[in-house]
Amino acid sequence: MKKKKLKTLNDIHNLHQSLISLLKQDSGCSSGNYKVSLELRDNNDLLLNISSLLEVCVFALDGNGTLLSPNNQNVTKHDSVCRVLELVLTILPHSQMDFMDYVTEKLTNLDNTTTKSPKDHQL
Known part of the structure; x- marks a missing residue:
């Protein structure tokens, strides 16, 4: 189970790194605002x-x-x-x-896997 969670987090991290080009955190602002560039x-x-x-x-x-x-x-x-x-x-x-759809799907699958009892996996 831990390997699956780690793989999911690695997948999310890798996808996030490839998608952060449009929205960039403003390093000059302490409130955590983002910038969009054209x-x-x-x-x-x-x-x-x-x-x-x-x-x-x-x-x-x-x-x-x-x-x-x-x-x-x-x-x-x-x-x-x-x-x-x-x-x-x-x-x-x-x-x-x-990316948000992907993260939502992965996290939902992760939650569903961890909340099922061992009996549920046999269906």
């Missing part, structure tokens, strides 16, 4: 992402799909929404959720 091509790409997020907010609040700022007359609602959706898809924690 990969960008350059400063212009960063500004474009931030602008798109703000534009979507303006579109949503404005109601008619036009930006009020004359500097953004060439921006379309479709372009801004697509960029925001791409950003959201990028930061969705798929790997972390898969």
Whole structure:
């Protein structure tokens, strides 16, 4: 039984090590907060992402799909929404959720194994 628990913990540890790339603990914060990082091509790409997020907010609040700022007359609602959706898809924690499902399954199996009586194993 101890070997099975140790193997399960090793499996969890190995999987955890391969999935921690998106969510990183903030070493500069004592409250245990985490950071999420984005990969960008350059400063212009960063500004474009931030602008798109703000534009979507303006579109949503404005109601008619036009930006009020004359500097953004060439921006379309479709372009801004697509960029925001791409950003959201990028930061969705798929790997972390898969990991949590895996951990839950393994720990449930471990709990079920340890709570069964020897008679239950003969079924």
